[in-house]
Amino acid sequence: MNKGGRGNISNCINRTYARLTVVDQYYIRRGESNQNRKMLKCVCECGNITHAMAAHVIGGKTKSCGCINVEKSRLRFAIADTMTADIYEFCKNLVHPSLWKLTKQQFTMIMAVNCTICDRENKINQLHIVKRKNNQLPFIYDNCYSICSECNSI
Ligand SMILES: [Zn+2]
Numbered sequence: 001m002n003k004g005g006r007g008n009i010s011n012c013i014n015r016t017y018a019r020l021t022v023v024d025q026y027y028i029r030r031g032e033s034n035q036n037r038k039m040l041k042c043v044c045e046c047g048n049i050t051h052a053m054a055a056h057v058i059g060g061k062t063k064s065c066g067c068i069n070v071e072k073s074r075l076r077f078a079i080a081d082t083m084t085a086d087i088y089e090f091c092k093n094l095v096h097p098s099l100w101k102l103t104k105q106q107f108t109m110i111m112a113v114n115c116t117i118c119d120r121e122n123k124i125n126q127l128h129i130v131k132r133k134n135n136q137l138p139f140i141y142d143n144c145y146s147i148c149s150e151c152n153s154i
Pocket residue numbers: 019044045046047048064065066067068
């Protein structure tokens with residue numbers, strides 16, 4: 001298809017990068033310059049067809065058709081659902097009642113963000129730990145953040 005020149009990325013067809021399997025490659029003109037931008041047509045694991053810049057696919061910037069991001073937000077909702085029932089009560093029971101001022105919704109919001117220290121995602125099977133910024137103050141929303149269990153053990 002393409003003989004390939006300097007700066008050219010070799011044939012990507014049939015290769016798989018993250019969730020994307022390349023089915024076609026082509027070039028588009030890049031603005032005013034004569035440089036061409038290599039594009040890949042890919043089939044995502046979820047079945048969607050997506051077009052992305054080859055550099056992004058190979059470099060790992062584009063990992064899916066976008067379904068990974070959708071799953072992430074679904075995961076957050078899933079965490080919210082499962083957590084509010086069990087883990088909220090569990091955490092609440094660990095501290096003295098006078099110190100626990102978090103509502104389920106606030107607790108969920110604190111737990112739904114990535115680890116404050118290492119930016120690791122909160123996962124259902126490896127939940128984060130709610131910490132206080134100031135231990136003199138109770139568990140109120142403004143005084144709380146979450147970190148992963150690994151950062152917590154350091
Ligand atoms: Zn997909």
